[in-house]
Amino acid sequence: MENKLKIRKFKDKAFFIAVCAFSALAAVPLVAIIVKVVMKGYKQLNMDFFTETSPTTFEAMIAKASGSLIPGGVLNGLTGTLIMVGIAAVISIPFGIMCGVYLSEKPKAAFSGLIRFLSELIQGIPSIIVGMIVYSWIVLPLGSYSALAGGVSLAIMMLPLVIRSTEETLKMLPSSLKEAGLALGCSYKSVILKILLPSAAGGLFTGVLLAISRVMGETAPLMLTALGSTLVNWDVTAPTSALPLLIWEFYNDPNLVDMIWSSSLLLLVIVLLLNLAAKAIVNKRRTA
Amino acid sequence: MDAETQNNIILKFDDVSISYTPGVNAVKNVTADIRKNSITAIMGPSGCGKSTLLRAVNRMHELYPHITTTGKILINGIDILKTDPIKVRRMAGMVFQRPNPFPTMSIYQNVIAGYSLNGINLPKQEKDAIVEECLRNVGLWDEVKDSLNKKGTFLSGGQQQRLCIARALALKPDVLLMDEPTSALDPIATNRIEDLLVGLKDQLTIVIVTHNMSQAARISDYSMFMYLGDLVEFDSTQKMFTNPNDKRTEEYLNGRFG
Known part of the structure; x- marks a missing residue:
């Protein structure tokens, strides 16, 4: 024993x-x-890294030969990522939140089942295929690679994430909140817009942050839609660079290899910061 | 019933049945007249249909499409099942079992929510007056007058419930429906709310669902006893507690079942 x-x-x-x-x-x-x-x-992380556009292979070769750091930076990638993630957010947030509201309001409707199924499918589509589709939707008709096309492809990738987080957040609100609103004679619209969504704001914001951090590193769809650019470009109809695209370009140029690591570091730091911010909001909501 | 009492009826249930699943009625053919400026307590064991009946009055059941209500419910002679639910809910305010102030709003905004959420913009003076009057009515004014801009969720449970009552009162309803409003509160907070309800009687009519028989005895003028969906007995509280007509009422009130 x-x-x-x-x-x-x-x-x-x-x-x-x-x-x-x-x-x-x-x-x-x-x-x-x-x-x-x-x-x-x-x-490579110095002031120039944030204020200069990406170097040419020739500039990099000369700098390496003289033993100094590669000049230039990733400003074109930073601004491009900002524009495209911005476009993606502007498209996917309203659609995603509306979808999420519908799913949480009519959880058992057949149409909800369909939306949920489709949104899961979108999430499962390889990102390169999303890029191909947007290429045929926007790049071909416009006749040019563009930030708009890149933004749309990122929006498609963000959409299911926003839908899911909105639905989950709204489901966590007590039904008494909705009843309280209706019992005061509020219309359905104002119950949703003025009571439920504001009460869920923290959770919705967290979901959006996570979705942004998730698509920020997407490279494959951007290759087929935004293409890349060596210039800082604010025109949404012109080819535009992005941080992950720059990493890919640096990788393809033996002289620029050192830049891969610093731009990866920057991308990693941004994504980690977004994740930490999202976590902080969740924790704050829990304790409040 | 003579004409005078007839005039005194504010809320009328006429053969009301409510079902959650087709063919099974949770409330069965209830007919009752509620008198103006009275407190009517609805009692009965869990699952007897008392909350279901109460929630039919301000059409809360419409949130859930599988619930069907038949019969007639009249407030001031208006058939509420045929009226716009938004109008009905202004006539009949509701206080829920758990305090549910709007978490994103301040105390002030919570009281005035019935107006602001409905897009009614009152001048600031008028709003201030409503907020003060309603908070005084529920005895909360002196406790919160210096923190009106704080979130309502910072208050204690009892204070939150009084805030919710103030929020319902702000719309000046004819009928106040209360679904076990004190079951989540401690005895002191419960006492305060009971006193408050008795004080509110001259302004409106209160229908309160309660599990607490002594509460019903303390504050109500009339009592309903429901059992398995039937309205077993409806009489003055005094009569019901001293000399009930139905054996089931007597047994329930004596704690023999429920």
Whole structure:
């Protein structure tokens, strides 16, 4: 009896150690990625990196030959990402929130089932295919790659994320809130717009932030829609660069390899900050 | 019934049946007249249909399309099942079991919500007057007059419930429906609300669903006893608690079931 108990205790301990070990292993890639990107990327991070456009291969070659840092920066990528994510947000937020409202209001309607199914399908479509579709919808008719096309492809990728987070957030609101509004003689419209959505604002904002951080690193659809540019471009109908596109371009140019790491670091930092902000909002809502 | 009492009727249930699933009535053929400026308590064991009956009066059931209501419910002679629900809900305000102030709004905005949410823009003076009057009515004014801009959710549970009553009063309803308004509150907060209800009687008519028999005995003028969807007995509270007609009422009030 005594012995059996000992064996059981030992098994418990072994199991616990195994759980800890595997959890630690799971964190290894993340830590490795961050360490590698920071170690290799921090050197190029100076003022110029944020204020200059991307260097040409020739500029980089000369700089390397003289042993100095590669000149130039990623301003064209930063502004391009800003524009395209902006376009994506402007399109996907209103549509996504309206869809989410419908799903949470009519959870069992057949049409809701259809929307939910389609939105899951969109989420599952490989991003390169989204790029192809938008290429045929917008790039071909307009005759040019453009920030608009890039923004639309990102919007399609964002939409299911916004729909899902809106639905989940609204579902968490107590039904008594809606009843309270209706009992005061409010119209359905004002109950949704003035009571439910404001009460859910924190959760909706978190969902949007996560969706933005998720699509910000998308590269494949942008290759087929925005193409890229070496200039800072504010014209939404012209080819435009983006941070992930720059990383891809730097990768393809042996002279610019050092720039890969610093632009990756920047993208990683932005995405992590967005995620942390989203988390902070969730925590604040929980404690409030 | 003589003409005078007839005039005194503000809320009339006429053969009202309500069902959640077709063929099964949760409320069965209820007919009752509620007198103006009275407090009527609806009692009965869980699941007897008392909340269901109450919520039919301001058409809360319409949120859930599978619920059907038949018969007639009249407020001031108006058939509310044939009237625009928004109008009905202005005539019959509601206070819920759990306090539910709007979390994004301040105390002030909560009281005035019935107007602001409906797009009625009153001059500031008028709004101030309504807020003060309603908060005084519920005995909350002195407690919150310096923090009107704070969120309503910062108040204690009892204060929140009084805020919700003030919010309902602001629209000057004829009837105030209360669905177990004190069941989530401690005895002191409950006492305050009971006192408040008795004080409000001369302004409006109150119908209150309660599990608490002593509460019904303390504050109500008339009592209804419901059992399995039937209105078993409806009489003056005094008669019901001293000499009920129906054996089931007596047994329930004596705590033998429910």
